[in-house]
Amino acid sequence: MRTISALWLRNIRGFVRDRVKLVTSLVIPFFFLYVFSSIFKNDQVEDPIAFLLAGIIVATVFQTSLNIATSTIDDTVSGFMKEILVSPTSRFKVALGQMLSAATISTAQGILILIIGFFTGLRFTNWETIIYVLFALMMVGLVFSGLGLFLASKVKSASTFQVVQQAVVLPFTFLSGAYIPIDFLPKVLKFVSYFNPMTYTTAFFRTIMLEKGGLPQEDLLKLGLVFDLNGFIITPWMSGGIIAIFGALFLYLATNSFVRADFNKISRNPLASK
Template sequence: MTDLSSMNELGRPAGLPQPRRFHGVNWVGLRTLYFREVRRFWKVGGQTVAAPVVTTLLYMLVFVVALKDARPPLHGTSFAEFVAPGLIMMAILNNAFANAASSLTQAKIMGTATDFLTPPLSPLELTIGFSLGAATRGIVVGVVTAVCVLPFARLGVANLFAILWFGIVASLLMGMIGVLAGLWSEKFDHLSAVQNFVVMPMTFLSGTFYPIDRLPEPFVTISHFNPFFYLIDGFRAGFIGRADGSLPIGVAVSALLTVALAVACWLVFKSGWRLKS
């Protein structure tokens, strides 16, 4: 029989190595997970950073250079200055989504999910680590894209708060959507379906290339229910000083969506849905 005096408070023999207890936030694990996500996309920067920038420049060539004389100014703003912020935001949205979604889907397919399930990381820490890693890729791509489009569009700064708020919140929001999509997807075909049939249509139909007041009803009203509209419209307003919608409403909608998605990611990580089974 085991001597009860040799047992610790966890009911395990005192001589055996005991699991480490973390009170509060596991900062070491959280930092490690974050840098893992950042290094993951940085190692293939030609694919994850340079390629999206080239795609954005191709859009600029097609919509701005080729159609320069055929497109009149929009509300006193040249077409190049109008469309450039939308293209930058589109790059932020797509890359923040892709980082978290591909990371989790790949981990499940290759059986490497234990790399972040085995360490003592709470559901909240997993949510923060993956979301911040995705947001970092989105912001990096957005900054590089903005620098590269400057020769085509003279972008000014009309509202720095709007640029920072909608740029950062959009990357976080799409990172968490990517987390949910990655946990749901069982193969990369599922992930492509979300990208092609949900993310891309919502991005293109949110006023990226046109002011929504050019649309007939009921499409103008429907556009105001598209959360991507507020992200792109608010981000563009930070550069040109004019918004098609209400900036306070855009700030409120984006903040509420971010909190709601954070709670959803936390609940899914906590349940282990399609991750531990």
Template structure:
């Protein structure tokens, strides 16, 4: 347990010291908020509170992307030899992997909280119960994608490869989830991709909680892009919790297994000054 706490404290300290990293993550969230707010105002037909609808999507996407991106520190530790030093210590590998997952989760969670604060200044109203539910969902999403980030980092052989893997993984999932552009206005040809995207249902349950949609009818939820009618099969918002919980369990096991057998001697970081 001490090993897990030590790794958690170290990674959090490194993140706090890297103020530019935190600043740019907030800037990107604000950028998406202003850019896509114009899209929502002109195309969000049938959506109640379109701006708040967008804010809630940006919050959960911030947690998702931060959880994955924070795994870059794992590659840096591997390349700098820090990981080798930890491995020869009495700390077991599974403890190291859990410490890495927890640190990425905590960082992603607090980045999500910062976006919530920004959202409140823009008109997002929340009750205490809604806030607590949002925190629970953010933690679950943070743990899930921190596990996925650790798994991908353990597979990668260089920081360049890892960044490509993260980009390929996040870009389609983000824009097909309905976080920035409502799924209700997406072309029918890509609707099957929307339905198989796990982030679609994660975004759905988060919006359902954030915008307090429990009193809406099923028809209204479908029109708002929070529930889904797939050829007569209805997927309600809380299905998102079930889907993300399964993903969390599966990738937690996979990440620990992969980390335990990873060869850290071959990890390289791209050096722009190298000839």
């Protein structure tokens, strides 16, 4: 337990001290809010700003939770991670500490954007919604921190990970409906989006944050919160179950890969890994 708490506290402190990165992570989401807000203006969406803001928050939590890979690689290159791994503590506890810290940091960033969002006109009609939103943010952060740790245990250099990260982040976010409605995508990309875990994550979180769970199924379908796969309807709550399944898968892959990984091969210089 001490290993988990120590890694969690160390990463939290690093997040708080890196003020430039913190401010940048808060500015960029509102840049996207300004650029893409007009896309969601239609008869079905009552508040396009809040609708897009929900997608931006969940996308930010997703991207931040993947940054665990960057910190893990940096810790390995500096020698910190290697010192921990040669200690008597189990690698499973180290992996759990890394993922919990990533989930905490990503959730905190989501909360900060949410707080700023209240100044743009965002409102909740029920106080319970805040609790559901926080729970959803924590779940999303934990799910995708597993994916981030899995990637960290597979790459051989920090520069390689930057390429891998962009290859994951861009399609996952832009094919999820977070920034651009799925109905706007070409048929091929729309089909691909149904295999994207972020698609169901966005629909699930957006339903909770906008308090649309009580709407008829037809209205939810028009809003892109329900998916019709050849007559099979995926409701927002089924999307939550799909996220849980992906979370269990990412957790298994992350811990299994982290335990077996050889971190001596990781370097900053891509030529050194050859």
